[in-house]
Amino acid sequence: MQIVTSQFIQELGKQVVPVDWDFRVAFKKEFDPDIKYFILDSSLLDGGDLLGYSEDNPIQEWDKYTYEDYSDKVVSMEWERSNDFPYSVQSAMADISVDNTDGFFTHNPVDSEAIQSFILPKRPMRLWQGFARAMNLSQFVGLSQDMPKYTTTTAAFHALDFLSEMYNQPIQQTIAMYNVTTDVVIKSVLTQLGLLPSQYNIPVGRNTIPFLYFEKGVTAGHVLRSIMQAEMGLLWLDEQGLVRFTPRIVAGEAVSAVLDNSKILDIKTSSSQSMINHVKIISEIRAVQSFQSINIKDNEGGGNDSSWAVPVGGTLERFLQLDDPAVSSVLPILNGDRTSSWFTANFAGGAPVPSGVSVSGSLLVNTYKVTFTNSTGSLVYIDGLEIFGEPARVVNEIDKEYLYQPSIDKYGDFTIEINNNNIGSESNADSIAYFLLNGYQAYNGVIDIEILPNPAFQLSDVVDIDSGVYQGTYKITSIKNKLAKSGESLEYSQSISAVKYQIPSWFLLDISLLDGTDILAP
């Protein structure tokens, strides 16, 4: 839940509430890297420094665009964010319709300085919403997608949050890591995308991956989805533009709000239930091995293979496909010791080459690139080559099924199959299965609720529901909001979906009572 002022909390309890909103766009995409929060006695009054909403809101790089205020042009705004089930790399989206009777938002390239020439796709947009007597809260940070859609009187923008733009970006460098937790991989990807540590909140993940490898060029979304699936975690961009990660198991959760009949307009069991009572997990687990041979070409003394000929004064470049990815390698030495990387060469007549052939090499995780340079004065052939290093070999193949039979007997079979080589270990596979079966084996777990709007709610907030047959704690998985003019009236609504959730009381060493009620984390 976003941190709010006491006035905001008071407004939540009032019977007549003035709503407020803010809509800003950086059509020109001007960026001021020097923007910082306003500092009393230091910043210039009415200068460029921003007034902070609360101490808890870190300044984001998205804040540093020069946004113009178009709040008075808004006809309607709808925004939503949700977590997929049971893990998620999710985007938020917003649809804003503005008054365009004067053609202000109609694209016109004639004047290159006028705003109209900047009505283009991918414009940074921000939405705030709240209560006029209290405060507005950030609701959405993102980019418009295409050109606006026009009617005779309005222009409509569709926007997705910045994270969805990042998902489509390819990673610029190959990621090869070993013995890392999920959070380390996420931070590596976000750093490659250009994010600063202040732009994300990534706690330690549950899953430790013995070895993982993603070639450069794959999309960041592909990497993050795979990691999230192995973690069964959640990754999203929150309302303030902070990238957030929730691992599979979290400690210290608490109920954010109580929703009873004084807050609820309508409540019902969701038509889209998320049940799992049967889990299949398939994974090849790699682990980095000790220093050993990772590739061998052994044709020693064996003739003149023209594909391995190094011309006089020239070079030969070859790419050696490794059986397994490797995390390190040693440059081969001509006639070197066979306990480490070596190579041999012979002249055309078959005589071994004693010296005069140099080599350079680089490990590309799945491939070793080697370049030979011949300064012997005669044609030579590379006839033997062996590269040593630390390979990541498959040490365990997981192919397990987990069932919760009472649920299958009652509701039928709801199977999820997870085929992911980043799962890390058999115990992690067991933990994932336990997490899924424990959380999703019962029907009637997901509810849709229309509530008195509260802009402070965030995904994964835990709420206590007290309404008729719906009782207990639930975790918010989806939030949809709408604020629009409807003739002389107003449309203002908030709908949330929430899944039944028991806040676990995890066993804490030196704190919890042995044989007490606290449970061991799976």
Added chain:
Amino acid sequence: MITITLTDATDTFSFDYVAPPLTEGFIEGSTDLIRLDNNVTTYFTVPKQSWGLTYAYMDSSVYIRVRGFHRRQFSTGDRPYLTISGEVTMLAVQMELSDRQIIDNCLTVSDVELSFRETVQSV
């Protein structure tokens, strides 16, 4: 006696309203959400005021001056300002005017309905 004054960049015109009632309205710009406990929470944006006047008969000369303010909304894009004695002063309003129904050779107009809705001035 209630005096109505209309002002824009071209003209300022005052005329009397001799046949009350002057209808004053309050536009809430709101929505009522009824909770399961059967209580109501009302959300609103910025309430606005409105006024309605009805003239059974109006001199042609008065009608033409008033009509000028209505027409200039569309030709200039600016709103007129409304002053009602004892009520409101120089408030930008959206103005509506009923059709002109001339009933005699003196061009007297009947059944004139004027309505004003508070809004903001063009920038």
